[in-house]
């Protein structure tokens with residue numbers, strides 16, 4: 001699933017209702033992936049976790065992930081017909097992206113902090129990710 005970069009940033013900005021004045025303040029708050037996931041969870045699942053696959057609100061099982069994914073809250077649906085794993089990114093605009101959620105948040109912050117606006121190429125450079133030459 002491909003979405004325009006600036007569209008994605010707009011969504012994040014709306015989600016976050018930024019109150020940070022500088023990137024340092026921002027980074028102090030969103031200090032790691034887990035913080036970003038937990039933030040997203042509060043936005044998406046304000047009234048309780050719902051399985052993005054089947055919509056069940058039955059309490060999901062927590063999955064203990066390892067390695068790079070160990071800081072990412074991961075769940076498995078409790079419905080026997082479903083039992084699919086998911087995170088807060090599942091079935092959102094962020095799902096197809098390999099980019100860390102924190103990078104997306106930083107990008108959105110940079111965009112919102114820039115009064116003149118900023119090109120997606122410049123933004124990618126600032127948050128330290130390269131984009132496809134063909135994209």
Ligand SMILES: [Zn+2]
Pocket residue numbers: 051052053054055056077078079082083084
């Ligand atoms: Zn489910």
